[in-house]
Structure formats: C-alpha cells, structure tokens
C-alpha cells in the first residue's frame with residue numbers, strides 16, 4: 001500500500017498540488033456525523049488532503065491598493081472552479097485505476113451548513129436559502145488531520161510553505177493508506193495581528209477551544225455575516241470604490257462604514273445587496289475588497305519572523321497597510 005500512497009503523492013505533486021497529506025478516518029471527530037468521512041462514504045478508510053497555493057502575487061494589487069481584480073479571480077475563482085476540480089478528477093482517476101474508489105470533496109460555496117448562514121466569498125443573493133448543505137467534510141478539520149498545517153488564532157490553517165495562503169480539497173478512498181503525522185503547532189504565536197487587521201471586526205472578542213485531529217487550539221470564531229459585509233468593502237477607509245452617498249438612508253451608517261458596528265444577520269443581509277461597488281466574479285463569487293486583510297497580516301508576520309519555508313527576494317509587506325483618509329486620498 002505504500003507504493004499506492006507514493007504514487008498518489010507523486011502524481012498529485014506532478015499535477016500541481018502544493019501540499020499532500022494522508023489521514024485515517026479515526027482522527028475525525030465522531031461527534032460531528034454531518035462532517036465525518038464515514039457518513040459521507042461508509043467505506044472510507046483514508047482521507048487525502050491537497051493544498052493549492054494562492055499566489056502571493058494575487059494579493060499584491062490589494063496590498064498596494066492598486067488593483068482588486070486579481071485576488072478574487074486568480075486567488076479564489078480560478079483555483080476553486082478551474083484548477084482544483086481538474087486536478088482532483090485526474091488524481092481520483094489514478095486512484096480508481098488502482099481499483100479503489102475515490103470520492104471528491106470540493107468546497108460547496110452556494111449552500112450553507114445552516115439555514116441562517118452566509119459565505120463571504122459568494123454573493124449572498126446566490127446562496128440557496130432554506131436548504132441545508134449536504135454532508136461535507138469540515139475542511140479545517142480535514143486539513144489538520146491530513147497533516148497539512150496547524151490552526152491559527154483566526155481559524156485559518158497555516159502551513160510552513162505558504163502561511164495562510166492556500167486552499168484545500170480532499171479525496172476519500174476505501175484504500176487503507178498510512179497516515180501522515182498531524183503537525184505539532186509551531187507557527188501561530190497568538191500575536192493577534194490577524195484579528196486587528198480586519199476592517200469590520202469580524203472575529204469574536206473571546207476565543208473558544210476547537211479540537212481538530214485530537215489537538216486543541218484557541219480560535220476566535222468568525223462572524224460570517226460581519227465578514228461578508230467587510231469582505232465586500234463595507235469599510236469606506238479601505239474601499240476606494242465606495243461613492244460618497246453609500247448607504248445614505250441606512251440607520252447607524254457612520255458606524256457601519258467605519259467598521260465598528262456589530263451587525264445582526266438581518267442588518268447584514270439588508271446591506272449586502274447595496275455593497276456592489278465592484279463587479280462580482282462568475283460562479284456567484286463576491287469581489288473581495290478587504291483582500292483577506294486578516295490573512296495578509298498573518299503572512300507578513302510569519303515571514304517577518306522567518307518562519308516560512310518559501311523565501312522571496314523581497315518581503316511581502318513593504319509599508320504599513322494603506323487606508324483612505326478622505327474620499328480618493330490614500331495614505332501610506
């Protein structure tokens with residue numbers, strides 16, 4: 001079976017996956033049957049984790065305040081809807097050539113696990129309402145179990161190669177393959193820069209304990225409605241496309257545009273259709289105006305500490321994050 005595992009790893013890398021890991025299903029939390037591999041595929045014996053880097057250059061435009069198109073297209077849409085499905089199908093085909101079944105787990109972006117939830121990466125209007133998502137792995141749990149990284153304070157999965165800059169997909173198979181070790185956390189120092197960087201204060205003030213792959217981590221839960229508003233550009237100091245009269249009839253407008261109002265799900269839902277300042281992507285994807293400031297802050301921090309394996313000729317962050325002081329005026 002080690003030959004099969006080696007063949008899968010080599011082919012995945014050859015196809016263009018950047019991270020590959022393996023886990024038995026015993027590492028997954030049996031108390032959450034809706035996301036357990038055995039609920040999805042009763043014969044599953046192994047979960048194969050695949051990580052695909054989000055290019056550092058995909059964030060460059062938003063990091064500089066120059067262009068916003070590249071992150072949500074090349075960093076989200078092209079990866080999730082073009083690159084990753086193709087690689088997953090090819091790798092699943094190899095597994096089935098060996099006589100084992102391969103069940104793909106690609107992120108479902110338009111149906112949520114709960115009826116009252118949203119997904120900041122997808123236009124809320126494109127999310128199917130009143131329907132609960134079918135069974136699906138918890139991608140954070142699966143990434144940790146397959147040894148691809150550790151959980152940071154923001155809940156992002158951090159890898160030695162790319163920090164928080166990667167996306168994940170998985171394959172369940174009935175082949176029994178030797179698991180890789182779970183990563184012992186060593187990157188996140190709980191600096192809190194990820195939480196501070198959010199233009200909408202979308203993380204809970206108090207951390208909670210999350211256990212993935214038998215490892216306990218402290219995580220500040222993300223309010224997905226709050227994140228959705230500010231991912232889409234709700235804070236005027238980090239949105240160069242916002243007109244001066246944006247949300248002019250909305251109660252608590254000033255607090256909302258300053259990113260300091262805690263929005264209810266209903267308030268967020270009412271505001272979201274009015275935050276269309278930048279063209280959405282295809283597949284219902286939202287244009288990201290925050291450019292994942294939380295992850296960019298984390299990446300810059302990990303790089304500054306010399307913790308990332310992949311080295312670049314120049315640092316990612318070369319100046320303090322920009323913000324708009326007055327309409328159209330950017331400060332560095």
Ligand code: SF4
Pocket residue numbers: 152153154155156187188189190191192193194195297298299301
């Ligand atoms: S920014 Fe700091 S606290 Fe947040 S995930 Fe990264 S290392 Fe951890």
Ligand code: SF4
Pocket residue numbers: 120197198199200201202203222226227228230231290291292293294295
């Ligand atoms: S920085 Fe952006 S992606 Fe991160 S939590 Fe805030 S709004 Fe969401």
